[in-house]
């Protein structure tokens with residue numbers, strides 16, 4: 001496979017998704033028709049969103065919402081705001097949501113949204129107007145029973161509150177279950193903010209146990225210090241792991257004896273960068289990816305582990321907190337090195353799992369204690385980890401292909417049971 005990959009296709013997330021999907025589908029002997037159904041998204045919406053800027057000018061932003069599959073339930077998946085969003089990326093992210101929800105066995109399909117925008121260049125009110133117009137354009141396509149957005153790169157609880165409000169104004173009643181990752185006071189769930197990081201910690205615990213490692217002797221390097229990276233680092237640190245490095249967009253911070261993660265979080269909040277943190281040495285951007293450690297936890301964006309650096313990865317475990325951090329071309333290289341991969345569609349599924357709990361709570365109007373959320377999350381993550389690893393052993397495939405096979409099999413079974421409506 002690696003030989004047919006060109007530099008352009010290697011970093012196209014949709015090509016990476018298709019490559020793994022095809023391998024898994026072939027191994028499953030997937031029915032030809034179901035293969036065709038699942039290979040392309042069900043619905044792809046492109047929007048050109050006019051926004052009145054603060055100075056009176058009108059700007060038009062291009063946005064997408066892709067619903068890959070709704071076979072197992074409403075579409076589910078985040079919305080990202082970034083200047084390099086593409087339709088192929090949103091397609092890949094939507095299909096990864098289908099597989100992710102199926103791996104953890106929650107009753108959702110997969111969807112994703114994105115707007116091509118650098119949110120740092122917008123004022124808060126411009127951001128609000130853009131979010132509301134995007135939501136209004138999607139009113140008939142989203143909803144608690146249709147498609148339920150959530151936060152992703154550069155979107156947060158405030159953005160979710162605007163989406164909830166805009167949708168509610170259109171349907172003429174407050175509908176909190178249209179979106180997850182909301183503020184606690186607007187139907188959000190306790191534990192949702194940390195959920196993706198907590199899920200990463202829970203699967204790392206399972207992985208080190210399999211490899212016979214102890215938390216105290218397990219050195220971790222995290223890439224990215226946004227919601228997923230910072231919460232993973234913090235929870236791993238609190239659990240006793242030694243977080244020795246954090247890599248970010250403008251460089252990394254390294255301390256072989258272990259970083260003081262709470263102090264690093266405070267520093268990042270106050271300074272907007274990790275650079276200059278007194279408790280560690282500065283490192284050039286991306287250098288820490290190939291540093292010696294037990295766990296590498298990429299929690300930024302796609303295409304960080306590629307055919308160019310995969311052979312130099314020295315970690316024993318790669319826990320994919322981000323979506324698509326490893327290209328398909330890098331898969332084989334990592335496998336040859338015997339690295340234990342916890343693939344994205346399993347490792348970062350804690351976020352959507354607690355989103356599911358949030359949706360359930362909103363629909364019941366009954367809210368759980370944080371301990372209850374965390375306990376249920378732990379159960380889901382541990383069960384799913386064991387399902388994937390057992391599947392890999394039984395079918396003699398790597399963890400990533402096992403996760404895809406398990407997911408595709410579950411979705412294909414739903415399609416078979418439902419049949420194709422004529």
Ligand code: GLU
Nearest residue numbers: 077078150152351352355
């Ligand atoms: N954006 C997150 C993800 O990629 C969460 C999605 C959700 O909660 O729906 O998994």
